[in-house]
Amino acid sequence: MPEPADPEAEKLSHEQLLFRLLTEIGIINQLAETAFERVLPHGLTRAQFTVLNHSVRMGDNRTPAQLAAVLQVTRGTMTSTLARLEEKGFIRLEPDAVDGRSKRVLLTPQGRVAREESMRAAFPFLELATGALPREMVELLLPQIEQVRAWLDQNRLE
Amino acid sequence: MPEPADPEAEKLSHEQLLFRLLTEIGIINQLAETAFERVLPHGLTRAQFTVLNHSVRMGDNRTPAQLAAVLQVTRGTMTSTLARLEEKGFIRLEPDAVDGRSKRVLLTPQGRVAREESMRAAFPFLELATGALPREMVELLLPQIEQVRAWLDQNRLE
DNA sequence: CCATATTGGTTTGATGTCAAACTTTTGTCA
DNA sequence: TGACAAAAGTTTGACATCAAACCAATATGG
Numbered sequence: 425m426p427e428p429a430d431p432e433a434e435k436l437s438h439e440q441l442l443f444r445l446l447t448e449i450g451i452i453n454q455l456a457e458t459a460f461e462r463v464l465p466h467g468l469t470r471a472q473f474t475v476l477n478h479s480v481r482m483g484d485n486r487t488p489a490q491l492a493a494v495l496q497v498t499r500g501t502m503t504s505t506l507a508r509l510e511e512k513g514f515i516r517l518e519p520d521a522v523d524g525r526s527k528r529v530l531l532t533p534q535g536r537v538a539r540e541e542s543m544r545a546a547f548p549f550l551e552l553a554t555g556a557l558p559r560e561m562v563e564l565l566l567p568q569i570e571q572v573r574a575w576l577d578q579n580r581l582e
Numbered sequence: 583m584p585e586p587a588d589p590e591a592e593k594l595s596h597e598q599l600l601f602r603l604l605t606e607i608g609i610i611n612q613l614a615e616t617a618f619e620r621v622l623p624h625g626l627t628r629a630q631f632t633v634l635n636h637s638v639r640m641g642d643n644r645t646p647a648q649l650a651a652v653l654q655v656t657r658g659t660m661t662s663t664l665a666r667l668e669e670k671g672f673i674r675l676e677p678d679a680v681d682g683r684s685k686r687v688l689l690t691p692q693g694r695v696a697r698e699e700s701m702r703a704a705f706p707f708l709e710l711a712t713g714a715l716p717r718e719m720v721e722l723l724l725p726q727i728e729q730v731r732a733w734l735d736q737n738r739l740e
Numbered sequence: 741c742c743a744t745a746t747t748g749g750t751t752t753g754a755t756g757t758c759a760a761a762c763t764t765t766t767g768t769c770a
Numbered sequence: 771t772g773a774c775a776a777a778a779g780t781t782t783g784a785c786a787t788c789a790a791a792c793c794a795a796t797a798t799g800g
Contacts, residue, residue, distance in 0.1 A: 439708040441720045446614045448727045450628070451654050453611040455734040456604045458758070470608070471786060489748055496609050501787055503750055508785080525748040525795045550597040556733045561726060562599045568723050569606045575714045576613040616788070629756060647778055659757055661780060666755080683765045683778040 445572075463545045466512060466538055471497075471505045476514060476531070476539040484531040487520065491529060496577075514538050603730075621703045624670060624696055629655075629663045634672060634689070634697040642689040645678065649687060654735075672696050 436444070457470050464473060474495055479486070482494075492502040506529060509515045514535035520526035594602070615628050622631060632653055637644070640652075650660040664687060667673045672693035678684035 438712045438717045438720070439705060441717065441724060442708050442711055442715065443704070445720055445724055445727060446610075446618075447632075448724070448731050449607050450611050450615070452604075452727070452731050452734060453608050454654055454757085455731070455738065457608070459734070459738065460604075461758085467784095469785065474605075487748075496612055497786085498788060499749060500751075500789085504786070520748095523748080523796075527749075546601070547597060550600050552737065553600055553733060554596045556737075557600065557730060559596045559599065561729075562596070562603055565723070565726050565730075566599060566603055566606070568719060569603060569610070571719075572715060572723075573606050573610050573613070575711060576610060576617070579710065579714075612787085619788085625754095627755065645778075655756085656758060657779060658759085658781075662756070678778095681766075681778080685779075 459549060460546060463549060465541045465545055466514075468512075468538065468542060469505075469508075471501075472509050472512075472514075473539070473542050475505060475509060475529075476535055476542070479515070479529065479531045480536060480539050484515075485528050487526045487528060489526070509535070512538075617707060618704060621707060623699045623703055624672075626670075626696065626700060627663075627666075629659075630667050630670075630672075631697070631700050633663060633667060633687075634693055634700070637673070637687065637689045638694060638697050642673075643686050645684045645686060647684070667693070670696075 460470055460473075461468075464470075468476075475491060478491065478495065486494075488502045488506055489499060491506075492499045495502070497505075506515065506517060510517055514532055516530045516532055518528045518530060520528050618628055618631075619626075622628075626634075633649060636649065636653065644652075646660045646664055647657060649664075650657045653660070655663075664673065664675060668675055672690055674688045674690055676686045676688060678686055
């Protein structure tokens with residue numbers, strides 16, 4: 425059947441499909457971020473949680489520049505997020521012993537607890553979602569999405 | 583082979599997979615938005631472009647509340663975006679003839695031109711991406727991503 | 741060894757975004 | 771019809787984000 429029955433169903437170009445994909449991703453991100461921040465404790469934002477989570481999982485004692493690179497934000501943004509985490513007592517910022525330009529980001533015990541609380545707070549929402557989004561689908565989706573991420577990552581217009 | 587060779591490759595829970603998916607989506611969004619805004623003309627942002635694009639594709643003469651609902655932002659956010667588009671001369675805001683509370687968003691000719699220019703400016707980037715992200719993959723991905731979006735959309739914690 | 745380039749971090753200004761409080765207008769219903 | 775509820779839009783305050791300009795410290799090269 426070469427002729428689509430639905431006159432609306434015009435054949436989209438490869439580029440148009442990609443654009444649609446990025447648009448959908450934008451909306452998902454917006455909805456997910458809003459839902460996530462609504463349940464996070466201590467007024468944590470997604471950006472702040474991401475720093476705590478990364479520090480727990482990959483180890484703390486990183487420099488702000490390293491965190492900015494890994495988490496894909498500018499250094500200015502990281503400066504701001506770290507300042508708020510320090511205000512809340514969830515990290516400490518110490519001067520680097522060997523490089524006078526650098527600092528080191530250390531988790532505090534309260535920071536670890538706050539990350540744990542955040543995980544628990546997010547769980548019910550994720551659990552609810554598992555009902556509608558089958559595991560096989562997510563397993564199929566993830567590597568493809570990672571491929572999109574990898575391409576964008578490598579083709580940043582510096 | 584029930585034992586994974588890689589000791590890192592622990593079996594992730596369904597919830598953890600979903601979390602990873604949303605994290606990847608967040609990073610993709612950030613990279614795509616930054617890349618897109620770098621090429622947009624007239625200092626347009628993605629939010630502003632989205633309003634122009636929607637008005638061209640779906641017709642203008644909508645109310646701010648309608649646009650906010652369709653584009654998944656709060657009314658306060660839409661107020662701000664529309665104000666900047668009006669400053670740039672790309673839309674006009676007129677009072678609704680029948681409902682004294684409402685306004686109507688009208689595209690100006692310059693607004694239509696700016697949207698066209700934006701599409702052209704974005705094309706080279708999308709074209710580049712088509713090389714790395716095959717059409718069959720995008721076609722496979724899109725309906726699944728739409729399913730995720732639809733679930734989040736319906737399960738907003740109002 | 742010194743001039744220059746690079747790197748780490750900060751600051752500023754603009755924008756998007758949300759939640760919450762607020763005003764104005766419209767709708768409901770008793 | 772008059773009180774109250776609902777809806778449209780705005781404003782404010784907080785945060786994330788970027789780009790660009792900036793300072794300080796380190797690295798490089800002649």
